Amino acid sequence: xxxxxxxxxxxxxxxxxxxxxxxxxxxxxxxxxxxxxxxxxxxxxxxxxxxxxxxxxxxxxxxxxxxxxxxxxxxxxxxxxxxxxxxxxxxxxxxxxxxxxxxxxxxxxxxxxxxxxxxxxxxxxxxxxxxxxxxxxxxxxxxxxxxxxxxxxxxxxxxxxxxxxxxxxxxxxxxxxxxxxxxxxxxxxxxxx
Amino acid sequence: xxxxxxxxxxxxxxxxxxxxxxxxxxxxxxxxxxxxxxxxxxxxxxxxxxxxxxxxxxxxxxxxxxxxxxxxxxxxxxxxxxxxxxxxxxxxx
Numbered sequence: 001x002x003x004x005x006x007x008x009x010x011x012x013x014x015x016x017x018x019x020x021x022x023x024x025x026x027x028x029x030x031x032x033x034x035x036x037x038x039x040x041x042x043x044x045x046x047x048x049x050x051x052x053x054x055x056x057x058x059x060x061x062x063x064x065x066x067x068x069x070x071x072x073x074x075x076x077x078x079x080x081x082x083x084x085x086x087x088x089x090x091x092x093x094x095x096x097x098x099x100x101x102x103x104x105x106x107x108x109x110x111x112x113x114x115x116x117x118x119x120x121x122x123x124x125x126x127x128x129x130x131x132x133x134x135x136x137x138x139x140x141x142x143x144x145x146x147x148x149x150x151x152x153x154x155x156x157x158x159x160x161x162x163x164x165x166x167x168x169x170x171x172x173x174x175x176x177x178x179x180x181x182x183x184x185x186x187x188x189x190x191x192x193x
Numbered sequence: 194x195x196x197x198x199x200x201x202x203x204x205x206x207x208x209x210x211x212x213x214x215x216x217x218x219x220x221x222x223x224x225x226x227x228x229x230x231x232x233x234x235x236x237x238x239x240x241x242x243x244x245x246x247x248x249x250x251x252x253x254x255x256x257x258x259x260x261x262x263x264x265x266x267x268x269x270x271x272x273x274x275x276x277x278x279x280x281x282x283x284x285x286x
Contacts, residue, residue: 002250013259020220020267027216028279035278039271172256 001060005176008129011050012171018046019164026157034089044085047105051079070116074109081105096148103144110137122183129174136167214276221268228260 021043025033034040054075062068084101087093113134119127140163147156177189184191210218232239239255240247 002254006250006254009254009256009259012256013263016224016260016263017267020224020263021271024217024220024267024271024275027213028275032278033275036274039274042271172260 003176004061005126005174007057007061008171008174011053012168014046014050014053015164015171016168018043018050019161019168021046022161022164023158024161026154026161029154030151030157040089041086044082044089046082047085048079048082051075051077051082054078064116064118066116066118070112074112077101077105077108096151099148099151100145102147103141106137106141106144110134110139110141113137119185122180123185124188125173125175125178125180125184126188128180129170132170133167136163136170139163140167210276211279214279217272217275217279218268221264221272224264224267225261226264228257228264231260232257 025043052075054071058068058071058075061071081101081104084093084098088098111134113130117127117130117134121128121131140160143156143159143163147153147160150156175191177191178184179191235257236242238257240251241255241258244252
């Protein structure tokens, strides 16, 4: 089994790509981005794939019941947001309020991050990353919540894309046992570089 | 000898890339640069540079290289089509 920090780095790469795509979409506008069919499905497809990838995490990383439940719920809402995005892109769904599945997914993901981290912010870098990711996701859910009501706002769309980039940076910084701002609880274990 | 050499002059608006196109074209290189700077600052994050004693997962996981790969993928696969469509639409912003 890979160490948890490696899994975080793999998800960071997926989130980085997702963020870059959403940023480019915000820059050129949805009309231009959606001009090619494959591109229309790119970001919701990526989100759906990230949701699927959360299932092996759910199955294999069962350090506590809280971890298992958090990962499972997280996988479900991520897949839901991705699937709705795909259906909206295909024209199978039309009502703009379906886009509210995105803020739902972000809010639940943020809550999942916060709930399954039992230690305080400065316990270790891993704990810090979980708290930071949770609050970034909860903040981004507010941005995503505003988007269906201001769908042509490039600033909101860019902010959402940048959120995923920030999240990727935070996840890349994760180490299983490492100090954060000079703090590391002796209960965290032996640090490694 | 023929002196009738005609070249197709592109219009100024076409020849000059729009700000949006330039912004999209900058995303990939900026990401690659970020990954490169990270690799310079923390070379130990690339275990391939010193593979002795590293296990399989540590040799697979090379975060700075992931960032560089993501930037390259975006620049080579996604950005060209986005820029072409953006300029086709006659955007000037």
